[in-house]
Structures are given as C-alpha cells and as structure tokens.
Amino acid sequence: MSEQTTRIDVRKTYKLYVGGAFPRSESARSYEVHGADGGFLANASLASRKDARDAVVAARKAFGGWSTRTAYNRGQVVYRIAEVLEGRRAQFEAELRQAQGVDAAQAAASVDAAVDRLVWYAGWADKLAQVVGNANPVAGPYFNVSVPEPTGVVAAIAPTDPLLGLVSVVAPLIVTGNACVVVASEEHPLPAITLGEVMATSDLPGGVVNVLTGRRAELGPPLASHLDVDGLDLAGVSDPALATELEVLAAENLKRVRRPAPAERPEDLLAEPPLERMTTFVETKTVWHPRGL
C-alpha cells in the first residue's frame, strides 16, 4: 500500500478493580495522571468513600471462600499471578518507564523483582503455619495446636512504587488467606490497574483483591473507621499526621495496624521482606484435642 493511513489511537480507560470487575468510580470522578516528564498519561478514576464501602463488601463476600481454600491452593494461585505478570512484562516495563521515567534496565529489574516477590510469597503459603504455628506441650492428655488463621478483610495503602510496592503489600495479605482492599499509589495508579487485569485472569476469585485509585487522605479514613475491616496496612502513608489519624480511627474495633516505616529509615522494597508482613495479619488459633488413651 502506497498511501499512509493514520490509525486512531485505542486508549485504555483506567477504572477500578472491585469484586473481580472493573467499574468506574461511583462518583464518576477522575484525575489526571502525569508521567515523570510531566506529560499527560491518562485519566484515572478518583474513587470515593462509597467505592471504598463497595470494595469492602466485595472483599467480605470473597473472604469466606478464599480463606477456606487450602494453603497449598492459595500458593498455586499466587504463583499463577507471577506467571501471568511475567507474560505481560513488556506492558509493565513500558508503563513503569512512562510513570517513573526510569530506563529500560531499571524497569526490567523492577518487574523482575515484582515477579520474584510473588513467587517468594507463593512458596510461603503452606510453610507459614510450620514456622509460626506450634504443637504446644500441655499438662494433660491433649494435643494442643496453634495455627495462624487469616484475620479477615485488610485495607492497605500501597507505597508510591507503582508495581513492586503494590505487590509487596498485596501478596503477603492474600497468601495467608485474607481478602484486601488496596489503595494504589496515588502518584502512579496506572500499573496498579493493569496488575488488576493480571489478577483477574489468574484464577484469583473476584473480590479477594480490590484496587482503588484516588487520594490516600480521602480513602484512608472511611477504610480505617470501617467496622467490617479487620486490619490496616499503612505502608504507603508518608504523612505522619495522616498515619496517626488513621491509627486512631482503626482503634475503634481493634484493627491490626501495620505502621509505615519511619521517614529516616524507609523500607527497602528490594530487600527480602520480613515475615512480619504476613504475621501482622494472621491470628493464632489454638485448639485442644483429646489424646487417644
């Protein structure tokens, strides 16, 4: 063909990921997302407190089925997320380069780290109980066994790092059997929604992970005060005043809260994560069982 035809851009609409579907914000609001060079990238949904409420309902609904799956099966599903993410790495590298202005090698290293992190956590699925659980010696003819159980619905504020930050908070939550509502990086929300697409096609039941994009300061309080949320991960809250406010709100129904790292010692996402990421959001269940005589 000699003459040039110009093809119209097919642009992706970045929506929320709630209950396994991709709805727009209930408020119909959006905000502009700019790349590292200041250029316009896309409009992201600006989620409202009602989206947060809907996401908690979806997570609560999904929790029962997800938490009762075998740990082995949860590990398989998390490993599957890693596989699908690996298959779409080119897309993530391009998005990271646009969002953060990193070069090709840095973007590739970031995706590598995210995939490796998922694989690392997938392996923990059926091993955590062996490490933090115990067969307790007791003064009677009983078996006494302590096992970690998921706490329920956990709300998380993801760190600024768009992909590795999100994976680092979500993977430990779901691998232990929790369902979560995660507020994606406010500055770089787009890779989070693309990761939602990955999770939607990875045998992860809808509602186990719900991704909201929007303002931390707007979405944090309704999630922190929500009585149907059992845990709160503040990894991405850099404002100490907001972190304190959220922790106070979370005290009402005794949520398990994971505080953000102090500003002078920021968390190194590339280092091997501490087990505490998983153990903060599990509860120890102890059962007594008569020993056969």
Added chain:
Amino acid sequence: MLAAMAARPTLDLPDPGDVTTLDAAASDTPPAPPAPPEQLAPSRSDAELRAWLHGLPGVDQVGAERRAAMLGTRSIKTTAKAYALDLAISMVDLTTLEGQDTPGKVRALAAKAQRPDPTDRSCPRTAAVCVYGDLVGVAREAVGDSGVQVAAVATAFPSGRASLEVKLADTRDAVAAGADEIDMVIDRGAFLTGRYGLVHEQIMAVKDACRRPDGTSAHLKVILETGELATLDAVRRASVLAIDAGADFIKTSTGKVQPAATLPVTLVMLQAVRDHRERTGVMVGVKPAGGIRTSKDALKHLVMVHEVAGPDWLDPAWFRFGASTLLNDLLMQRMRLRTGRYTGSDDVTLD
C-alpha cells in the same frame, strides 16, 4: 394498537394522573380505566370479569420501566434519609418461610422485630413477623402486645395448588391461632387460563375465612406472584381482580419465584390501588416482597410510593416490605448515619 385502544369504551372519570404519563407514549387520548360491571356484586362470572379486566388500559412496559428507573435516581440524603430508613424499618414484615424453621428461630425473629437495634432505643419496631401457619402460635406468644403483628402465609403457600377446602382450613387454622394478617396466594393456573371467576371466588372465600368469632377480621394480603404472570398487563388485571374481591393488601410475590418484586411491577400495583381509591374512596395496601435486599432498593420503593400512590401510602398500615435480609441492611445504614462509620455483618444478627 391505536385503533384498538381508541375503540375501548371509556368512562368520564377524573384525570388518572400517572396513567396519563405512561399511556401518553402509546396514545394521545389516554383511556380511563373502566369501572367494574357492578359494585358490590357477590360473585362474578368468568365472562363478566374477562370483559372488564381485558378492557383495562394496557400497560406501556417501556414507559413503566423508564418511570421506575427515573424515580430510582432520586437522591435521598441526611435527614430525609434518616426519616426514610426509619419508615422503611417500620414497614418491614420480617419474614422466615423456610422448611427448616423452628419455634426457636421464630422467637428470635420476633425479638428482633420488636427491637431491631438493641443498642438504640430510638429504632422503630418492624410492622410484623411473617411465618408459616403452624408457627403462628409461637409467634403470637413471642410478640405479645408489643404492637408487632403476626402474619401467616396460608392457602397452600407458595404454589396455591390445593383444593378450596384445604385452603380455607389452612386460613381458619392460622386465624384461630392468632394471626393478625393472612398472606394468601392466588391460583395462578386459573388466572393464566382466564378462569377469573374462580380466582375471584377463592379470594372472597378466603376473605370470609379470615373472620373471627368476635366479628373482627384478619387482614387479607393477596399474593399475585407476579414472577409467574409474565406481563405487566396481567399484573394490572390481577391487582384489579384481587382488589375487587376484597383484598386489604396486594402483595407481589411469595419470594420463592424469580423474578420477585421489581420496581415496574410495584409501580403498576401502586397505580391500581391509587385508581381504586379515586373510584371508590377505599384504600388498599401494597406489599412488595422478595428480592429487596438493600436500603437503596427500599428507598427507591418509598420514592415510588410517594410519587405514584401518594404520601397517604407512606405508612406501615398501607405499605409493607416482605423481607428478611433487608432489615439488616437498613440497620447498618442507620448505624452508619448515627456514627459516621460503616458497619459490617458482625454488628447485626444472622438470621
């Protein structure tokens, strides 16, 4: 279609309000609902009823759906929402109609009906508890003189497939055991095959069976089971038929058939009771049941009651919700308004 509608006999009646809006899409000269052949007739023949019911103006389905959708977009906030939530709670017929019902479950339900939110004394009680006939005695004893009514489903609920004697015995049993309200089902098989006279007769017979020895009478709610009636035209005919036969309430569904209560169906039934009052001055209640699970659904229904039937129906005596899970959502919304915090299923009872 137009010619057929124009050819219908019309009576000189006052402007029927919403019917005008609805039917305007189909006809420029809206046909007014024809009056029944004769007032207070003891019983009516199939032919007489067919001529009357099939002469009713047709329902514009697209228009009804659009109007229901439009009324559903009203925004109800702050004090209006608080009022509407309390009103909705006071309209709930707290229902348990399972094969696994036990006296214990009915007692728990009755306790919840009397004090839906034990942490808040300002929370209104529900209108009634609705149970199977054999559990009426238990429910009666449990609600006592709290003002919560006891409603019983009768007449071979939910299918209605039994002989008239069985249906009447079922009704008398429930009334004798202390039921304040009887929820009967119509014979949909007879209705759909055009044996309107039979349906009419059965409703009148059951109404008669609702009488107590002291001369008072249990309230009769007639379940049309709109999910099985297929069209809105049939819903309008069944509503008019049930009202004419003496129903105190018309109720959408048993809750055992999908779809149950939908907004357009309730709209048509509200029009029927409104038209009936315009014609005769007698008010009849409406009870959507089944499928209303969220506060939002309930508020949409209340908006429609206000806009279609009028504010007189915004009263537990004239409008009810047949529901089980709806109450929990209403309570959660109420707590949210009071405390500013969202609540979850841990804060309400499982039932």
